[in-house]
Structure formats: C-alpha cells, structure tokens
Amino acid sequence: MNEKHGPNPAEGAATVSDKTREALRAAHLYYMQDLTMDAIAHELHTSRSSVSRLLSHARASGLVEISIHSPHDLPSRIEQEILTRFGIVAHVVPVPDHASDVDRLDRVALSAARILGRFVDSNQVIGVAWGSTMSAMSRHLVPKSTHNTEIVQLNGAGNGRTTGIVYASELLRRFGDAFGARVQQFPVPAFFDDPATRRAFWRERSTQRLLDLQAGMDVAIFGLGSPFAEVPSHVYQGGYLDPADYDGLSREGAVGDVATVFYRADGSTDGIALNERATGPDFAVLRRAPRRICVVSGRAKLASLRGALAAHLITDLIVDEGTARALVEH
Amino acid sequence: MNEKHGPNPAEGAATVSDKTREALRAAHLYYMQDLTMDAIAHELHTSRSSVSRLLSHARASGLVEISIHSPHDLPSRIEQEILTRFGIVAHVVPVPDHASDVDRLDRVALSAARILGRFVDSNQVIGVAWGSTMSAMSRHLVPKSTHNTEIVQLNGAGNGRTTGIVYASELLRRFGDAFGARVQQFPVPAFFDDPATRRAFWRERSTQRLLDLQAGMDVAIFGLGSPFAEVPSHVYQGGYLDPADYDGLSREGAVGDVATVFYRADGSTDGIALNERATGPDFAVLRRAPRRICVVSGRAKLASLRGALAAHLITDLIVDEGTARALVEH
C-alpha cells in the first residue's frame, strides 16, 4: 500500500555506508573469528540484538556468501548423470518427496535465488521471464552490485488481474534492485489477441530496441510452463488462454512453454498457432544467450522439461530432487 | 525409540562417504533453504542434535564455505592504502586494540587459516615455515581436497624441547591432512652450530631434493620473527640462540627473520653471520615463489614487517588491524 522508496541522499549516504562497514566488521568477527554475538556487541559498543540485526543485514545484502561444494571425489550422482546425458549443468535441490507442490516450488526458488549470484555479473544483459517460479525467486534474491547490467523482460505480462502473483513490473524491479541494474519493461500482454497486432507492434521502434536487447542477452532466466499438467502454471490461470487455445495446443502436441512460446516433446515449435500471438522470444533468439538458466520444480513439469531439453533451451538447470530423479530414470 | 530406520544394514566403508553425503544434504537444507535444524532432522529421520553435529562437520570439513566480500564501492581504506603503497594484497583482520597479544595472534591465525583455502590448489608445492603463528594456524585449517600437492618444510625445527608449541612434524602433518597433500619434513635443527656442518649437510642428496622442492614452490606461508621486540617470537625462546648470537644480530642491525633467515630494516641480509647457520631458504629462493603469504599480528612486529616488505618477501599479507594501521601511518 505504501511505497518504501527512500535512498535518502541527505544524511543517508554516510549512514548506509557506515552500516555496511559495521556489518562487514561484525561478519568478520562472527564468521571468520567465531566470536559470539555478545562478544561482538561488546567490541562494537552496541547491543547484542543490534549485532544480530547487523548480521542478518550482512547475509541479506550479500556481504556474506555461503556456498556449498561437494567434494570432487563425491559428485552428486544425479547431477553427474544429467551432465553426461544432456550436457548441461544441474543443481539438484534436495526436497522431500512428500512435500507439497507449493513448498517444493518455494524451496527450489529460494535455492535458485541464492545460486543466481554466480551467473550475474557486470556489463551483462539478463533476460527474465515471468511466472510463478520467477516470482518466488524474485523475493529471495541476494543482492550483488554490478555496473552497466540490464534486466530485460522476456515476455509480456498482460494486465494485472492475477492471482496474488506480483505484477511483472514488481518482479523485474526486484531483479533490478538486487543487482543494481537497469530494468527494461516489456509492456505488452502475455498473448496478443490477433497475430497481426503482434507483428505490427514488433515493427515499432521502441519494441525493436527491446528485441535487440533480447537478441544480445548474456543470461536468460526462466521457468517452464506445462499447460496440461494437473496443476497448470499460473499463465494458464489468469485468463490469458481460452478453451479454443487449449484445444489448439493439445492438437499440436504442445507439452510446455518458455516465456509464452510453446514447444512439443521433441522441442519443435513449427505450426503451433498460438506462438504467432506470443510475446516471448523465438527459441532461435533465446539460444543465442550463452547461459540459459531454467528453474523447475515438480514432476508435473517433467514432460515440459524433457521438451525444453530437446529444444536445447537450457544450459543450467535448477531442479528439485524428485523431478531430477524422474528425469534420469528411463 | 531409535533405529526405526536402518538405511544401510550392511555397511562399513560406505559410512564416511555416507556421512559426507548426509552432511551435504543437511547443509543444503540449512544454508540454502533456511530450514531449522529441527525440520532437517525430521527430513533426515534423525535427531536435531545429530543435525547440529552434521552441520558442524560440514563446516569443519570445508563442505560449506563462508566468504565475505566487501562491496567494490566500499573498499577497506587500509587494504587499499597498503595495495598502493606496497603493491601487495592485504587482508586486515579486525581485532580490538585492547586485545592481548595472544588473543590477537589467535584471531589473526584463525582468520588466516580460513582464508588460506583460496591460495591452495592441486599440483602445487607449498612451503610452510615454523613458528607460533604457523602453529596457531595449523589448528584451524579448513580442509580442501587437492591432488598431487606437496607441503614442504621451509626451515628446521631443532629438537622438541619447546614451550607447549606443537612440534614441527605435527604442524606439517596438519597442513598435509587438511589438503590431502604429501608432507616433506626437513629434519634439521633451526640453526646449525657450525656453518660448515650446514654447508656439508646442504650437499647431501636427500637435502638437495628438498631444496629443489623449495626452489620450485608455488606458495610460501610464513610468519615473521622479531628478535628485539618486547615479546620475542618463540624461536628465540627455545634456546636456539645464545647471547652471543643476539649480540651479533644486534650489531648487524637485524630487525626480523623469515624462516630463520634474518634481515635488516632495508631488507638486506648480507653480512649477517647467523644466516650462515640458518636452515631456511635464501630470500632469492623464497622470492621465486609466485605467492608468498605472510601472517603477522601485533605492533611489536611492525619493524620486522617493514623489513620484510623492503625485502619484497611478501605478496599477500594477513595482518591485524592495529598493525595494519600502524604500517600505513607514516
């Protein structure tokens, strides 16, 4: 309801850098020297609670980075298997089999958000799709300061009448904030009603500028849609598609989509009529990005995932354990 | 009450890798997904205490790595200053000014041990000196598995009648264990009584082999001795040097030593008689190592540090804050 903007340039500049400096020192003392927060509070002439908060801040703002290395002599069997079978790097997120789908998605998204920092760097163009997975991720991003990096929206988000999902602009803004990057919105609906409108729009110079950015992406980040799964992705709930569309997709054998562009189990897209109205990048464009990070959770998306792999859309996969296991089981 | 779930009824060799695997999973759940230990215990079908121990193991064995990045737009003033003034990379360890010398040394050593992992890698020869600083470090090393790496003792350690300091062999063994590296002992006293003995010994083929290794070091790690400080380094306490030696050092203007080799404030070593009997590598040899990591704590070693800098012995410095500050103050 309220805007929490407030860089506060007046006295904020000194304060914020001061706080960071203290947080840095607290982090050193806590993580490098194993002091208790009490001891740190004493050294910093403040209270223990403030130290607790300072350390929270240090973690949340990426001053402290916690990474997990599996020893080289003990590689994850599944990740190894995925690498040899599909030629992509997998990050398998451990989630118990009995977890609910929403739990699973949250936990995968949280892990993904924390891994993401490794892929993002200065002077990059980063494409971000839009969906429930990306939305969950956006809430947990660990900031990392970069220069001259741009966040580009990959597909339109249509109007805002969604089911509690944050709007695309909010999502993009979170990515931009986390990395100190400029954000390029793509103010179009998820699907045009008429292919002709799309084509016309695509000829606009402002659209062209954005498409050019997309074509030069260094990193793309996206989830997968799976239109015929028991729990359809949220793109299919917002009223973006009507029964006729579904019939069409079904007839054409579509098994999933990436940023509103649909594909079949073998990765092909030709002849899927709905794609003429979609707003996401053509796969040929998408594949020009050297790193293409896909975040998936839930066995319901297995068919989608297989299709996306067949289409070579993925170079790095972040996936829950159950789905990963199902993927490598023949 | 227990043993409700026996995953591996028959086992033995698998237990250690099993434990690591579990620790890895626990670490993922704890550090990437922010679950509580309780929740993890439930997912792993064990008790909370076991999870606590599992996570301790994960940290202690280097499965989990915690690093601290100061943001690029907020570099530590002191580290920056040292870089421009001396051309070396400094890691300043925050320690309150009122800390005792032993505290200071412990805390710097702890930090240094945790930073060390960044410098160690496979297929390297790593020279390690011997002293109270290195001893303290050795107790906190974070394991990192490497292949074909060797730890080489830089200077002799004499007999074992030391003041509660672990013997050199123990110290070296700890380094070797931490990195899965072979250890090359150097079974000689810290100082020979007679320069001729040293020269003779140096001609031995077994000694030559070790000297060759030293000459090909990739990394050297050492503390600094400061013979004339209020609290002399432990090399000067073990009865290695007698009053005549001290007189000689004093006359020659020695301000410190690296691995038993003494130098003056300007970094020169020529004409310091004691060096003829020392067992550490000549500075010309030492300087062939591309990375030379020096760990220092306490203002008492400031003169030593200045001399070592003048001699260009250091490429990476790990130092407590007070000493760092004193170093850059003119």
Add this chain to the structure above:
DNA sequence: CCCTACCTTGCACGTTTGTGCACGCGGCTT
C-alpha cells in the same frame, strides 16, 4: 562365542540467537 573398546545416537540442559515491543531521537510537516 563372548568380551571389550570404541563410536554413534538421542536426551537434557545451558547457551546463543531471533524478534515483537516500547522507547527515544531527529527530521519534516502543519
């Protein structure tokens, strides 16, 4: 086969850490 020594586990307790709340200090508005 049994015994012993060692290792692992879970429990119980004390310590350490996270967080809602009330207070106090500016700054900004009226």
Add this chain to the structure above:
DNA sequence: AAGCCGCGTGCACAAACGTGCAAGGTAGGG
C-alpha cells in the same frame, strides 16, 4: 512551535542451537 512519522535501539522473551553424558550398537580380538 508542536506534532507526527520513520528509524534505530535495547529489553525481554521465545526459539534455535551446541554439548556433556549415558545408553546402545558395532567391530575386532580373544
């Protein structure tokens, strides 16, 4: 000037965590 508002602080309590200890289980040797 007064008052409101936002922010940071410390307190107090609850939650989470670490660890000594004793019970049980395993391996290895007699």
